[in-house]
Amino acid sequence: MASYSSEEENYARLNLLLAGISSRAVRKLFDSQFPPVSLAASLMKENNKLRELKKKNTINQAQWYLLFPPVRNVVGSKTFDISLMITLLSNLANLSPPHGGLPPVTDTTQGADLGRFKYYRNYLAHLDDEKVISTVFDTAWDKIAGAIERLGGPQMKQECDHLKSKALDQTNQQIMMDIKHSRDEITELKKSVNTLALNSVEIKEMMDDIVPRNIRGIN
Structure with missing residues (x-):
């Protein structure tokens, strides 16, 4: 290694x-x-x-x-x-x-x-x-x-x-790489989850803004 x-x-x-x-x-x-x-x-x-x-x-x-x-x-x-x-x-x-x-x-x-x-x-x-x-x-x-x-x-x-x-040896080195890849995948997954959570908040805010304006337009 x-x-x-x-x-x-x-x-x-x-x-x-x-x-x-x-x-x-x-x-x-x-x-x-x-x-x-x-x-x-x-x-x-x-x-x-x-x-x-x-x-x-x-x-x-x-x-x-x-x-x-x-x-x-x-x-x-x-x-x-x-x-x-x-x-x-x-x-x-x-x-x-x-x-x-x-x-x-x-x-x-x-x-x-x-x-x-x-x-x-x-x-x-x-x-x-x-x-x-x-x-x-x-x-x-x-x-x-x-x-x-x-x-x-x-x-x-x-x-x-x-x-x-x-x-x-090489086997242990591969295990090391597998651990690193797993950690990287978990990190990317967390980022994706956080992004989805942020997008969800943004969508809700947009809907909260759009729905009242539509109601006002109908009235």
């Missing part, structure tokens, strides 16, 4: 850590709470609560389809993203992350570790650029890797150590 700065590499590594190893650590916890052989039955039992989460948009339509596919015996955590698994663990297994942002270092409960993943995912998603300075990167990495070790075991921690120091 010679074309990227060290801050951009830091951003890419954190994304790879959160999208890859941390997802597997959460899945390991998820499968211990919701055994795969009875997952479909467990979800059906909690159908009413899950519908409430869907109404609140905590669970989106795509995630709902994964929870309740047409063929029930194909449901499985391997198709769930980390966001959905954390939502289910928080609401169905009482492992809710603590409120108030990043959990304190003294809190090493499973719920707190889920909160660390959630916090840093949100942090990366709201960056104005794809850069993370070294001091922030080192702190974030230690907190995320620590949570991964507690939830996934020492072998996953070794994978974290390897990812932190290994050279990023």
Whole structure:
């Protein structure tokens, strides 16, 4: 990744850590709470609560389809993203992350570790650029890797150590570009929505002006 700065590499590594190893650590916890052989039955039992989460948009339509596919015996955590698994663990297994942002270092409960993943995912998603300075990167990495070790075991921690120091190859570079393109698409979408909102206001103002004049003309 010679074309990227060290801050951009830091951003890419954190994304790879959160999208890859941390997802597997959460899945390991998820499968211990919701055994795969009875997952479909467990979800059906909690159908009413899950519908409430869907109404609140905590669970989106795509995630709902994964929870309740047409063929029930194909449901499985391997198709769930980390966001959905954390939502289910928080609401169905009482492992809710603590409120108030990043959990304190003294809190090493499973719920707190889920909160660390959630916090840093949100942090990366709201960056104005794809850069993370070294001091922030080192702190974030230690907190995320620590949570991964507690939830996934020492072998996953070794994978974290390897990812932190290994050279990023062409595949990782493509992932970096995909992240950037996704962010650009979201930015353009927001601009389009804002433009539509402005146009809607302008149209309403024009209609408010035109309708009274037409009424006056009729009278």
